[in-house]
Amino acid sequence: MAYSPDDLVPISALQHALFCDRQYALIHMEQLWAENRFTAEGEVLHERVHSEHAESRRSFRQEYGMGVRSLEYGLTGKCDLVEMWLDDNKRVIRAQPVEFKRGHRKINDVDNVQLCAQVICLREMLGIEIPIGQFYYLQEHRRSTVDITQELREKTIGLVKKIHSINASNTTPKAVYDKKKCDSCSLIDLCMPKVSGGKTGVVEKYIQSQLTKADTESEADNAAST
Numbered sequence: 001m002a003y004s005p006d007d008l009v010p011i012s013a014l015q016h017a018l019f020c021d022r023q024y025a026l027i028h029m030e031q032l033w034a035e036n037r038f039t040a041e042g043e044v045l046h047e048r049v050h051s052e053h054a055e056s057r058r059s060f061r062q063e064y065g066m067g068v069r070s071l072e073y074g075l076t077g078k079c080d081l082v083e084m085w086l087d088d089n090k091r092v093i094r095a096q097p098v099e100f101k102r103g104h105r106k107i108n109d110v111d112n113v114q115l116c117a118q119v120i121c122l123r124e125m126l127g128i129e130i131p132i133g134q135f136y137y138l139q140e141h142r143r144s145t146v147d148i149t150q151e152l153r154e155k156t157i158g159l160v161k162k163i164h165s166i167n168a169s170n171t172t173p174k175a176v177y178d179k180k181k182c183d184s185c186s187l188i189d190l191c192m193p194k195v196s197g198g199k200t201g202v203v204e205k206y207i208q209s210q211l212t213k214a215d216t217e218s219e220a221d222n223a224a225s226t
Helices: 013-019 021-028 037-050 112-126 150-169 202-225
Strands: 060-070 075-086 092-101 132-137 142-147
Touching: 013 021, 013 112, 013 150, 021 150, 060 112, 075 112, 092 112, 112 132, 112 142, 112 150
Parallel strands: 092 132
Antiparallel strands: 060 075, 075 092, 132 142
């Protein structure tokens, strides 16, 4: 199956879906987002990386902020850095993505699936096998290499398929409170997992109630001033 350009999933969405189906839907379907210090620092880092200039030599090239996509799996995104090695005919014979992160290596695959998705796109675009990718974590001040194993590929592709399924359903998954996850989520005040009891549409009702409250307060203020 080949996806149309309108149906491509952002690579950045994979980390949200791996963390929580509902978080993915709130951000990417309902267009809700809560900025915090960590997300703000991450945005600044990626903007700085993407502003770097590409380096090119006879047999080696670096591309910062390189756009990638896969029509086979329905993915699109931007790599912080892609390093490519060329033969004498300027054909790419080896490549690897390098992803820059503000923190340090994580014990789960939340970063690895994002890197693997970049590899999947580059493999389709360049027509070569890409066995590894790399991270540069600012807190570690060095690169670390990730093997793109078959297990990681299957996990990443399965996650992408799940996202396409959520999109096709056009339904935000119900909230299920998980203390370890929910209490660390920047969207907890919008998701309200303790309040919603798993009901859909609670976010919209909450936002509407806040708008109504603001309108009521504004009318009261206007009445008091006349």
